[in-house]
Amino acid sequence: MSANTSTRVAIVGGTRTPFAKAGTVFKKYSALDLSVHSVNGLLEKQNLDPEIVDELVYGIVVVDPAIPQMASEVNFASKLPSKVRALTVTDNCIAGTSAITAIYDSIVAGRAEVGIAGGVESMSNPAVLFQPKASRIFLDACSEKTITGRLRHFLRFRPWDFKPWAYGIEEPSTGLSMGEHTELMVKEWKISREEQDEIPYQSHMNAHAATEDGRLKAEILPLDGFDYDPLIRPTTSMEKLAKLLPVFDRSESGTITAGNSSPLTDGAASVLLMSEARAKKEGREPLAFIKAFEFVGIDPKDGLLMGPGIAVPKLLQRTGLKLSDLDIIEMHEAFGGQVACNLRA
Numbered sequence: 001m002s003a004n005t006s007t008r009v010a011i012v013g014g015t016r017t018p019f020a021k022a023g024t025v026f027k028k029y030s031a032l033d034l035s036v037h038s039v040n041g042l043l044e045k046q047n048l049d050p051e052i053v054d055e056l057v058y059g060i061v062v063v064d065p066a067i068p069q070m071a072s073e074v075n076f077a078s079k080l081p082s083k084v085r086a087l088t089v090t091d092n093c094i095a096g097t098s099a100i101t102a103i104y105d106s107i108v109a110g111r112a113e114v115g116i117a118g119g120v121e122s123m124s125n126p127a128v129l130f131q132p133k134a135s136r137i138f139l140d141a142c143s144e145k146t147i148t149g150r151l152r153h154f155l156r157f158r159p160w161d162f163k164p165w166a167y168g169i170e171e172p173s174t175g176l177s178m179g180e181h182t183e184l185m186v187k188e189w190k191i192s193r194e195e196q197d198e199i200p201y202q203s204h205m206n207a208h209a210a211t212e213d214g215r216l217k218a219e220i221l222p223l224d225g226f227d228y229d230p231l232i233r234p235t236t237s238m239e240k241l242a243k244l245l246p247v248f249d250r251s252e253s254g255t256i257t258a259g260n261s262s263p264l265t266d267g268a269a270s271v272l273l274m275s276e277a278r279a280k281k282e283g284r285e286p287l288a289f290i291k292a293f294e295f296v297g298i299d300p301k302d303g304l305l306m307g308p309g310i311a312v313p314k315l316l317q318r319t320g321l322k323l324s325d326l327d328i329i330e331m332h333e334a335f336g337g338q339v340a341c342n343l344r345a
Contacts, residue, residue: 007107011286012287016041016268017034017037017041020231020266021263023123026124031060032077035268036077036078038120038269038270042271042272050084053081053116054084055106056080058086059088059117060089061090062122066127070120071086080116093332096269117273118269124266130161177248178305185303185304194242196256197242197257197259198336201237255337260337262335305338306342309341309345
């Protein structure tokens with residue numbers, strides 16, 4: 001949506017944790033821990049009085065059933081006062097962006113002047129759940145009032161019932177993972193393996209360069225001695241990437257590998273948003289102003305990750321801009337092939 005009022009929303013600054021491959025250096029930290037580290041880091045780096053924050057909205061996909069309203073717990077565990085309104089958003093890959101739009105809408109509507117939006121995942125720490133059959137047995141047993149009744153239900157258990165239910169990355173509507181969907185996309189759009197490898201290769205090289213010159217480090221509040229992203233691979237090469245085997249389509253036609261796919265990641269990021277008037281009052285120079293948003297839905301059979309190919313042209317048309325007017329474009333890179341397909345579209 002575009003603002004229909006004269007209120008402009010400023011992006012004032014941002015702070016994040018380092019981003020690490022799941023199951024490695026940050027596996028001891030929960031999503032809540034990472035979020036609090038990022039929020040406190042934002043307050044610290046921006047020298048921001050927590051008392052002036054009106055709202056906190058945080059996005060997450062792998063929700064801990066024990067704390068479904070995670071943003072509230074971030075609020076209570078951070079340096080923010082308990083009066084701050086907190087909201088948790090779960091919206092797949094765009095959960096963090098949806099958190100930004102929620103703060104934006106509150107500022108434009110006049111409900112807030114200062115807000116923090118963020119996103120987090122701790123892919124190292126998904127909730128470990130029982131299989132549906134085992135869960136049913138436990139629930140049925142809990143409803144019994146006698147020990148005999150409970151034992152009757154427990155006798156229904158078989159050893160394999162205690163195997164934990166594993167989180168999958170399959171889409172419930174299709175039964176296919178994002179990688180399998182992207183394999184379908186790259187075949188339809190005729191994206192070569194070399195083109196798919198080139199995108200992550202350039203990403204690693206650019207990220208390494210931005211780390212070395214301090215641009216990325218300026219965003220990071222160090223954690224456990226890491227002031228950089230340990231998942232960046234500065235020593236990779238097109239030759240190394242070309243040797244990797246496909247992982248989603250293992251036939252000769254498969255092209256998506258671990259090298260041209262993004263890793264499952266642990267990390268959190270927070271951004272500070274203010275109304276233009278409040279930023280001026282606080283004496284802060286905005287990094288940018290949000291001009292417009294565009295959200296689209298897409299049928300998975302038309303390409304699960306092809307949303308940008310539809311949304312960007314609509315956004316440009318609505319704002320009267322052309323791609324040539326833009327200096328920087330950032331795209332979520334789930335897979336090199338996903339980026340290539342959307343660029344082609």
